[in-house]
Amino acid sequence: MFLPVALAVAAIGHAKADSVPAAPAALSYSIDLNRRTDDLFHVTLRVSGLGPGNAVYQFASTAPGTYQVMNIGRYVKTFEAFDARGRRVPAERLAVNQWRLSEPARVRTIRFAVSETWDSPLDRPIYKMCGTSIEADHVLINPHAVLGYPEGLQATPVRLRLAYPAAWTVGSALKRGPDGVFVADSYDQLVDSPILLGRLSRARLTVTGVPIDVYAYSRTDKIKASQLLGAMSGMLNAAGRFLGKLPIDRYTFLYHFGEENAGAWEHSFSSEYVLEEAEFSDSVGQGVTDIAAHEFFHIVTPLNIHSEIIEHFNFVTPVPSQHLWLYEGTTEWAAHVMQLRAGLKTPEAYLQTLIRKMQVDLRAFDSTYSLRELALTSYSDSGQAQYGNIYMRGALTAGLLDIRLLELSKGQRGLQDLVGDLTRRYGKRRAFPDSSLVDTLVAMTHPEIRDFFDRYVWESERLPVKDYYAKLGLTLIEDEHGLPVRFDLDPNPTDAQRILREAWLGRKPKASS
Ligand SMILES: [Zn+2]
Known part of the structure; x- marks a missing residue:
């Protein structure tokens, strides 16, 4: 769905008003997961103090x-x-x-039954990593796909009691009270924390003092949490160095390995992966690590750098933000470049990833769609058809922005530094205005950056990949149709190219006094 700006602004105001509770009602849910044969979540909500402003029970759009x-x-x-x-x-x-x-003040109990999404044959199914599954040996809950909230109580604390087999392991970043009940400060916090429970393996690592938990469900036990953590530990430590300090106090990876490769979804303190099960190998480990690096980097954006549209999330009506280039494009760039800069990926492997992204961008997507248009139409059918390009052209664009910033600062400050500055300037509880972010970025960097956004984010000019990587002494080789084939590294770069290439590899020149 596309919303013009006036409608979007009206919707934001509405969500803000909604988040102020009209009555001090507590929301206390329980779900019986011992009943699993009918593919339904049987939910009971105990509540009191509902007023006329809470009469509508809202499920997430x-x-x-x-x-x-x-x-x-x-x-x-x-x-x-x-x-x-x-x-x-x-x-x-x-x-x-x-x-x-009809009479909210009288209501003490609401009962509803919700189908699991994975086994529901509906048109326009929701992504599996955002959905729910009930099976004999495990359950996946993305809370927004099971629970809603009474209008006006989006910001009211929630308690969630799950009944499940005693032998099951539970993975979630949600906090639990002494009675084992999950607790969240608000609906927003609740839906920010998927829960995977069942026959899971688990493993733990500490990175820059932050505990990192991994839980894995593997349909036929081919993949163990300890193997995943072994594969990811280099990346996690690289992320710690890339960001200086992780902007979290804990993190939980939830993996589901089954019959399908669906993807992954990020949250503030966790991420959920739905991937195809295979015998564990180095290449499986690297594939998981690349996706995990992407999701993990989302702790920076949008979770710590985001516009007001995300800050005051509207579950009633989807409202797009134009900054998908930042949330998804920059994240995908960072997922790979932080591994390059930590020496976990060779320049050749990194550049080959860029080649693949360029090929997919040029072959599979509409080149006239700008990244901004892609973002603003993401809830529509036409936008959904282009959405996947944010991981291709969006990531390539972030890579070019990084090179441009390094060039303008003679190798001193790139996109990595800008992201760090933005995290310090905004953070989890301070949103940027959706309409003025680029003005802010220009003010924080160089006037030339406005032209970059005009051409490659607001408009859809063909990306100057060849020219930009030439600044690093890297030559893009194309075939006779103009499709990218590979990059060649010039073994004898000029001084200017060498300085930029070193900075691009994460080795900055010493600042001259
Ligand atoms: Zn993402």
């Missing part, structure tokens, strides 16, 4: 970081409300994601 319309109400099979004596309080369906309670 989308969720942060997915850029996909989900309409979770489609999966809701039954919805009933009861008073203190167990008598029905009528509830009617208003819209795909909304039920209205």
Whole structure:
């Protein structure tokens, strides 16, 4: 869905008003996961103090970081409300994601049943890593795909009690009370934390003082959490060095290895992966590490650098932000370049990744779509068809921005430094205005950067990959159709090229006094 700016702004104001609770109601959920044969989550909500402003129970239309319309109400099979004596309080369906309670003040219990998304044959299915699954030996819960909230109570604390087999292991970044109940400060925090439970393996590592947990479900036990952690530990330490200090106090990786390669989804303190199971090998480990590096780097953006559209998330109506180039493009660039700069990837391997991204951009996507347009239309069908290019052209663009920044500062400050500055300037609780970020970036760097954004983010000029990498003494070789084949490293770069190449490899020149 595309929203013009005026509508988007109106929607933001609406979400802000919603997040102020009208009544001090507590939301206490329980889900019985011992009942698993009907592919339904049987949810009970105990609540009191609902007022007229809380009459509409809202399921999520989308969720942060997915850029996909989900309409979770489609999966809701039954919805009933009861008073203190167990008598029905009528509830009617208003819209795909909304039920209205006829007398909210009387309601003490709401019961609903929600289908797991993986086994629901619906048109426009939601991404598996954003969905839910109930099986004999494990359950995946992305809370936004099971639970909603009464209108006006998006910011109210939530308690979630899960009943499940005693032998199961539970992986989640959600905090738990002494009684084992999951607790969240708000709906936003709840849906920021997927839960994977069942027959899982687990492993732990500490990076710059931050505990990192890995939980893995592997359908036929081919892959263990300890193997994944072994493969990722170099990357995690490189991320610590790349960022100086990790902007988190804990982190949890949740892996599901089954029949399908669906992808991964980032959160503030965790990420969830749905990948195809295979015998573990070095190449499987590297593939997992590349995806994990991407998701892990999201702790920087959008989680610590984001616009107000993400800060005050609107679960009722999807509202796009134009800065997908930052959230996804820069993240994908960082996932690979931090491994290059740590020596975990050779320049040749890194450059080959760029070649693949250029080939996919040129062959599979519409070259007239700018990154901004891609972002603003991400909730529409036409935008969804181009969305995947944010991982290709978006990442390539971030790489060029890095080279331009290094060039303008004679190798002193690139995109890595700018990202660090932005993290310090904004952070988790301070959003940037969606409309003025580029002005801020120009003010923080060089006037020439505005022209870069005009051409390659706002517009869709063909990326000057050949010219920019030539500044590093790297020659892009193309075939007779103009498609990229490989980069050749000039063994005798000029002094200027050598300085930029060293900076690009993470070795900065000493600042002259
Ligand atoms: Zn991402």
